[in-house]
Amino acid sequence: MKIAVCGKGGSGKSTVVTLLANQARAGGYRVLVVYSDESNSGLFRMLGFDHPPVPLMELVGGKKSLKQRMAQPSVLAENRILLEDISPQHLVEKDGLRLVSIGKILQSLEGCACPMGVLSREFLKKLVLKADELAIVDMEAGVEHFGRGVETSVDSVLIVVEPPLESVEVAQKIHDLASGIGVKNVWAIINKVPSEETATKLQAELKKRHIDVVGHIHFDADVFSSSLEGKIPEMG
Numbered sequence: 001m002k003i004a005v006c007g008k009g010g011s012g013k014s015t016v017v018t019l020l021a022n023q024a025r026a027g028g029y030r031v032l033v034v035y036s037d038e039s040n041s042g043l044f045r046m047l048g049f050d051h052p053p054v055p056l057m058e059l060v061g062g063k064k065s066l067k068q069r070m071a072q073p074s075v076l077a078e079n080r081i082l083l084e085d086i087s088p089q090h091l092v093e094k095d096g097l098r099l100v101s102i103g104k105i106l107q108s109l110e111g112c113a114c115p116m117g118v119l120s121r122e123f124l125k126k127l128v129l130k131a132d133e134l135a136i137v138d139m140e141a142g143v144e145h146f147g148r149g150v151e152t153s154v155d156s157v158l159i160v161v162e163p164p165l166e167s168v169e170v171a172q173k174i175h176d177l178a179s180g181i182g183v184k185n186v187w188a189i190i191n192k193v194p195s196e197e198t199a200t201k202l203q204a205e206l207k208k209r210h211i212d213v214v215g216h217i218h219f220d221a222d223v224f225s226s227s228l229e230g231k232i233p234e235m236g
């Protein structure tokens with residue numbers, strides 16, 4: 001299964017990706033986390049790695065030449081990519097958890113992020129997973145990536161929603177876009193809820209918009225303060 005974790009900036013996508021990855025690994029899955037958000041690079045620390053993998057973007061010679069170089073010999077030129085095919089330089093692995101990173105904009109003049117979207121989409125499309133393998137994609141914030149078709153290559157979209165209504169509106173857009181392009185499962189998870197009452201209200205708001213809610217996560221002061229160190233504590 002390939003799950004894209006989407007939502008408004010700061011809603012908790014990377015936190016949810018980390019919790020989900022740890023949970024799935026504990027449940028016996030081989031987990032690949034795909035980092036597809038070029039704006040924030042701390043996910044490797046949250047997942048417990050000492051250093052990030054070399055972005056796949058470097059295999060295609062940087063952003064400017066993406067189109068011409070995608071066909072050059074490398075794992076990305078294959079039609080099917082298995083986890084084993086990705087070199088240790090581009091895939092860091094620890095205790096059954098793997099991380100690959102699509103790439104970041106390193107120079108301010110490089111323009112828009114479209115090539116990252118194209119590379120995410122192509123990589124996810126070609127990635128072949130076995131029954132006990134799960135890919136979890138930490139998507140960039142908002143809905144722009146839908147225009148680049150990144151979600152056409154995933155079977156599930158998990159939308160992280162936090163209390164401000166604005167976040168529910170973004171969730172609605174993501175839900176409609178994902179359903180519109182035929183993503184099989186579109187779910188929401190409510191994050192940072194201060195009370196059961198807020199969770200119930202948010203759940204009702206989402207239900208009104210025909211969005212299935214799979215659960216909620218309380219606001220946790222330890223999670224928040226650990227983020228200062230770029231880490232995430234163990235959660236029950």
Ligand SMILES: Nc1ncnc2c1ncn2[C@@H]1O[C@H](COP(=O)(O)OP(=O)(O)O)[C@@H](O)[C@H]1O
Pocket residue numbers: 007008009010011012013014015016191192193217218219220221223224225226227
């Ligand atoms: N359940 C939670 N309780 C408390 N703080 C949270 C929770 N989930 C996320 N946060 C905090 O919110 C901030 C944004 O989370 P992050 O996962 O980086 O969001 P995103 O990836 O969507 O930008 C971080 O400081 C993080 O520690």
Ligand SMILES: [Mg+2]
Pocket residue numbers: 013014015037040138
């Ligand atoms: Mg993030």
